Amino acid sequence: xxxxxxxxxxxxxxxxxxxxGTTPKMPLRAVAAASLFASxxxxxxxxxxxxxxxxxxxxxxxxxxxxxxxxxxSNQPTGDxxxxxxxxxxxxxxxxxxxxxxxxxxxxxxxxxxxxxxxGKKIEPVVxxxxxxxxxxxxxAEKLLTQDKVAAVFGCWTSVSRKTVLPVFEKHxxxxxxxxxxxxxxxxxxxxxxxxxxxxxxxxxxxxxxxxGKKKFFLLGSDYVFPRTANAEIKAQLKGAGLTPVxxxxxxxxxxxxxxxxxxxxxxxxxxxFNSLNGDSNVEFFKQLKAVGLTAKDMPTMSVSIxxxxxxxxxxxxxxxxxxxWNYFQTTNTPENKKWVADFKKANPKTPVxxxxxxxxxxxxxxxxxxxxxxxxxxxAKVKAASDGITFNAxxxxxxxxxxxxxxxxTVRIGVVQPDGQFKEVWNSGKPIKPDPYLDAYPWxxxxxxxxxx
Amino acid sequence: MNSxxxxxNLFNALxxxxxxxxxxxxxxxxxxLMRVINMAHGEFIMAGAYATYVTQNxxxxxxxxxxxxxxxxxxxxxxxxxxxxxxxxxATVIRRLYGRPLDTLLATWGVSxxxxxxxxxxxxxxxxxxxxxxxxxxNWKLGESLVVPHERVFIMAVALGCLAGMGIxxxxxQVGRRIQAVMQNRDMASxxxxxxxxxxxxxxxxxxxxxxxxxxxxxMLSSIDSNVGxxxxxxxxxxxxxxxxxxxxxxxxxxxxxxxxNTVWEYETTASLGxxxxxVCVILFLQWKxxxxxxxxxxxxx
Numbered sequence: 001x002x003x004x005x006x007x008x009x010x011x012x013x014x015x016x017x018x019x020x021g022t023t024p025k026m027p028l029r030a031v032a033a034a035s036l037f038a039s040x041x042x043x044x045x046x047x048x049x050x051x052x053x054x055x056x057x058x059x060x061x062x063x064x065x066x067x068x069x070x071x072x073x074s075n076q077p078t079g080d081x082x083x084x085x086x087x088x089x090x091x092x093x094x095x096x097x098x099x100x101x102x103x104x105x106x107x108x109x110x111x112x113x114x115x116x117x118x119x120g121k122k123i124e125p126v127v128x129x130x131x132x133x134x135x136x137x138x139x140x141a142e143k144l145l146t147q148d149k150v151a152a153v154f155g156c157w158t159s160v161s162r163k164t165v166l167p168v169f170e171k172h173x174x175x176x177x178x179x180x181x182x183x184x185x186x187x188x189x190x191x192x193x194x195x196x197x198x199x200x201x202x203x204x205x206x207x208x209x210x211x212x213g214k215k216k217f218f219l220l221g222s223d224y225v226f227p228r229t230a231n232a233e234i235k236a237q238l239k240g241a242g243l244t245p246v247x248x249x250x251x252x253x254x255x256x257x258x259x260x261x262x263x264x265x266x267x268x269x270x271x272x273x274f275n276s277l278n279g280d281s282n283v284e285f286f287k288q289l290k291a292v293g294l295t296a297k298d299m300p301t302m303s304v305s306i307x308x309x310x311x312x313x314x315x316x317x318x319x320x321x322x323x324x325x326w327n328y329f330q331t332t333n334t335p336e337n338k339k340w341v342a343d344f345k346k347a348n349p350k351t352p353v354x355x356x357x358x359x360x361x362x363x364x365x366x367x368x369x370x371x372x373x374x375x376x377x378x379x380x381a382k383v384k385a386a387s388d389g390i391t392f393n394a395x396x397x398x399x400x401x402x403x404x405x406x407x408x409x410x411t412v413r414i415g416v417v418q419p420d421g422q423f424k425e426v427w428n429s430g431k432p433i434k435p436d437p438y439l440d441a442y443p444w445x446x447x448x449x450x451x452x453x454x
Numbered sequence: 455m456n457s458x459x460x461x462x463n464l465f466n467a468l469x470x471x472x473x474x475x476x477x478x479x480x481x482x483x484x485x486x487l488m489r490v491i492n493m494a495h496g497e498f499i500m501a502g503a504y505a506t507y508v509t510q511n512x513x514x515x516x517x518x519x520x521x522x523x524x525x526x527x528x529x530x531x532x533x534x535x536x537x538x539x540x541x542x543x544x545a546t547v548i549r550r551l552y553g554r555p556l557d558t559l560l561a562t563w564g565v566s567x568x569x570x571x572x573x574x575x576x577x578x579x580x581x582x583x584x585x586x587x588x589x590x591x592x593n594w595k596l597g598e599s600l601v602v603p604h605e606r607v608f609i610m611a612v613a614l615g616c617l618a619g620m621g622i623x624x625x626x627x628q629v630g631r632r633i634q635a636v637m638q639n640r641d642m643a644s645x646x647x648x649x650x651x652x653x654x655x656x657x658x659x660x661x662x663x664x665x666x667x668x669x670x671x672x673x674m675l676s677s678i679d680s681n682v683g684x685x686x687x688x689x690x691x692x693x694x695x696x697x698x699x700x701x702x703x704x705x706x707x708x709x710x711x712x713x714x715x716n717t718v719w720e721y722e723t724t725a726s727l728g729x730x731x732x733x734v735c736v737i738l739f740l741q742w743k744x745x746x747x748x749x750x751x752x753x754x755x756x
Binding site: 091092093095096099223249250251252254255256257259260261263264266267280283284287288291292293309312313314315317350351 | 459462463466469470473571574578579580581582583585592593595599601603605606674675676677679681685716717720721724725726729
């Protein structure tokens, strides 16, 4: 690849030199070739945001130092500060979502520092930019664990980035606190999952829809690991209820032309669209639904990736009446949340919106602090051992670490979008739900684990 | 495919074609005529879109009674903002790199990254939403399966308007003829007393300005963030190359071709596969006819 490119450059150099100083003429083939090269560059650049196959060979520089730092006590802080890593995409496609999670995590760190820190040490955050690029996430994770020797990392958003850094954390025995709802079927000994797993978001939402008489499901998602796994789980659940979806469609991440897809949906005549589109495709999809005159009344949707910031970007008028399922809304009525929202608005007047992954990022820092204090050590093994049963009154309600799966007990909430861009809760689970990442407790999910685990 | 679906598909293809035409028209000039590979073209689209957003906010705060008209006002404004950016880029970077396509490509790619970061710094990383005026919010129901949203019709009208405007400008105005003369035979044109420098700057600004109008129209379909340009740059190059560089007719043919291919493949298969098949078709076609759908024969192009 490298060599080909060099050859290309070389041949073009000679070619352009011969034309230099005269008219900028170009043989048509060269025009076509150059533009194809240009588009490849862009495809390459964007593609790495959306596909899930980083070769794994690209970003393993600087590992040579790793062997010396593998002992798990190496991240014991010596001074009067303790370093933690913050690893989110601060640039690129995912920045739109991840920057605010970083803000929430920083806010938790600042609050803790203002009250004296953890075990008498101030937290010193090391912020790294994953740049919406999975190999970069891997490199930065290596750097945080081997050079900065951080006690814990708070970070990642997409399942792809998590799956990319997972081997790094397992190799160096690091600790990642992952704040976003995801597709389940994973329990890494080096990751704490503070977002919802399937049975705390998708499964109860499908149950609720079935109970409300929805029978004809149309599954729509972005074309990558989270929606495909989630929809496989939904199909199993529907099969358990004797149903099959009337349609299932995936669009590439960043897809923007939804007129054909809306036609297909109209032809399938579903009574609910289960939407796991991710990122800005949601904007075009809902704008198109509205443009052809389909309101939430004619064609309701249940979304798993649309939170308050996305509503702002799409326009509340297009989403009013549609449903979403999360563990936290900005309007969630707890005293902790009122204070949190007010504090966050004060600290971030330019982006005064809170949402579920931000909340999970925020309380993740507090759960880590509590586990460290219970263990009286920053050592990863000791923190993990101490973590079981730790509780915290998060803005979205009480949460509790389940030591066995390293997931968190959370309350499930379904909300309907209001014209002002906020959610009104229409249902909640009443109490925190036990995490069940492999759906072991559900008879319809039998055998799914082996099928979906890679 | 029954007749209802056929009609709906046809409309979708035309609608997609008009969007593609709009984003590719500017490139048909800067790339098609001038042969400048401008990777920052997408960011000019972004600039036009943000200009529309700014106009909307301006109307909201200053002339709330005329809010319905902001879109009309934003079209010339978006054109001017993008044209100014284009003029700056030409004067500072591209002018020094004529005849060096790969250097231009890398330099303009760098500029596109700078512009994206600039937009993030000014407008934030969160997407901003432009509210279509109320008179574009509705749709016409022309049958069971054919619903025609006003927004799409408006975009078609803007695309046609730009096409007509460019056609008249390039083929009938004195300035346009000069542009053509320079692009066809630079040495001869400068011998005849045309300032090629001025013509280059003007042509590039006009091409960039058209990208601004495209950005303005796109605000009706999606939200605007700093990445909006990267989403459209591939398609716009594809349209110009498929259509055949060097003519407006080529851009029209390329846009409609891509629109039909995309729509039909997506309807028959899936969105991901449809896109792959579209690109395969385009690549195969270009293997067979590298000069594209509308071949311009002239001495300068041989």
